[in-house]
Amino acid sequence: MLIDAHCHFFTNSILADRLQRDTKNILKLSKRLSLPVNSPIVQGAAEFLITGVENTPEEMYEYMKQSYGCDFIAVPLMLDLTYAFIAPEQESKVSTIKKALNAAKESSLPEKYIEAIEKRLDTFERSALGIDVFKNSYEKQIESLTNIKASMPDKVYPFFSVDPRRDNEFNGGILSEIKKYVGRSKPFAGVKLYSSLGYSPTHPVLFGSGKKQGVYAFCERHNIPVTVHSSIEGFSHFLDKTKIEGDVYYPEAGKCVPAEFLYDEGIIKYENNMPTKDFESITRERLVLLNHPVLWRKVLEKYPRLKIDLAHFGGVIQAYKYATHDKSSFWPEYIIEMMDDFPNVYSDYSCYYEQGGNPDYMELIYKSLYKNLPRNAKKKVMFGSDFYMLALYNMTPEKYIDNFRKAFTKDFKRISEDNPANFLGIS
Numbered sequence: 001m002l003i004d005a006h007c008h009f010f011t012n013s014i015l016a017d018r019l020q021r022d023t024k025n026i027l028k029l030s031k032r033l034s035l036p037v038n039s040p041i042v043q044g045a046a047e048f049l050i051t052g053v054e055n056t057p058e059e060m061y062e063y064m065k066q067s068y069g070c071d072f073i074a075v076p077l078m079l080d081l082t083y084a085f086i087a088p089e090q091e092s093k094v095s096t097i098k099k100a101l102n103a104a105k106e107s108s109l110p111e112k113y114i115e116a117i118e119k120r121l122d123t124f125e126r127s128a129l130g131i132d133v134f135k136n137s138y139e140k141q142i143e144s145l146t147n148i149k150a151s152m153p154d155k156v157y158p159f160f161s162v163d164p165r166r167d168n169e170f171n172g173g174i175l176s177e178i179k180k181y182v183g184r185s186k187p188f189a190g191v192k193l194y195s196s197l198g199y200s201p202t203h204p205v206l207f208g209s210g211k212k213q214g215v216y217a218f219c220e221r222h223n224i225p226v227t228v229h230s231s232i233e234g235f236s237h238f239l240d241k242t243k244i245e246g247d248v249y250y251p252e253a254g255k256c257v258p259a260e261f262l263y264d265e266g267i268i269k270y271e272n273n274m275p276t277k278d279f280e281s282i283t284r285e286r287l288v289l290l291n292h293p294v295l296w297r298k299v300l301e302k303y304p305r306l307k308i309d310l311a312h313f314g315g316v317i318q319a320y321k322y323a324t325h326d327k328s329s330f331w332p333e334y335i336i337e338m339m340d341d342f343p344n345v346y347s348d349y350s351c352y353y354e355q356g357g358n359p360d361y362m363e364l365i366y367k368s369l370y371k372n373l374p375r376n377a378k379k380k381v382m383f384g385s386d387f388y389m390l391a392l393y394n395m396t397p398e399k400y401i402d403n404f405r406k407a408f409t410k411d412f413k414r415i416s417e418d419n420p421a422n423f424l425g426i427s
Ligand SMILES: [Zn+2]
Pocket: 006, 007, 008, 077, 386, 389
């Protein structure tokens, strides 16, 4: 059966209330006035938000199934965004203010005092950007993915996500959360990590320290697949400084180095920040420092049998550069080497929207980033959509899969059935 190894079923529970409200209002208004929304960017953003605000995971699955024209297995990846807009150290301030607010409400303080505390809480809870696009929805994502797994157990294999900085928020730490939710006969089939949200791939909770077992050791021992974002594009946290435990990539040396060796107390002060810098340069800086392939190689050197998907193969922009021999391509090469050196390193082609104004871009990617791969690497590349992120690039799932089927022809079965079935450990 067709497997989409990388997609998302984020529902409105992940979007902040304000944004949900605003989006609904804007959509209603634009429908009523029948505003001409000609710009592809506006159309893409609208499509993205409509999908997220208006659809349930079941409806998203159904829509993809219609688009793919067949039954399929979805691998929806969860995302723990708790600290994307607020640092753990700020979080404790927030809880102090919340306590003060509750106490104030119970006492007979005048309304204006309560309002002042509420206002203070609001500014804290909102991001450093002053906007809160996403709110944390950890429990809600677990709930909605657990429900869809229960209703279609053979069609959906969700991946569980948790930020290692939250270890002491759970009784028994993050590992106990993972043991509770992930594994055979559990709702989640694997673990998803997104280190550019503000932590190192070698964070001690993941990597292990001293005698304490980390997440990777557990996953390696139990053959639990781990999917990590591995692209120069994507998402990151937006804080202008973060304390990092573990290694960061040190561009001058081309190595990974413990953050505390490079920065005072391990606190990175980023160069690209809101509001002066754009989304792309902000995310790129954090993606390189916290998510460079060299960091993942260090993880694999300690856990060589870890089953890991270095998702996106560097991202479509890097992949297309690789395919067209552009000198600024570097990320895919690192991934290919790791796929060759370690038995369980996978990658996926997800969010592969059109490049270079070339409608045949996928043929070039097929030739260079599939045909030319070492034999054992070919067994470990997977088809993925990144639905519904694709909507941002005005790419429908129909068109997307069609591009793959045309470019990969008979090899499409390998990347969309055989390889991902091995990754998931299903026959
Ligand atoms: Zn994704």
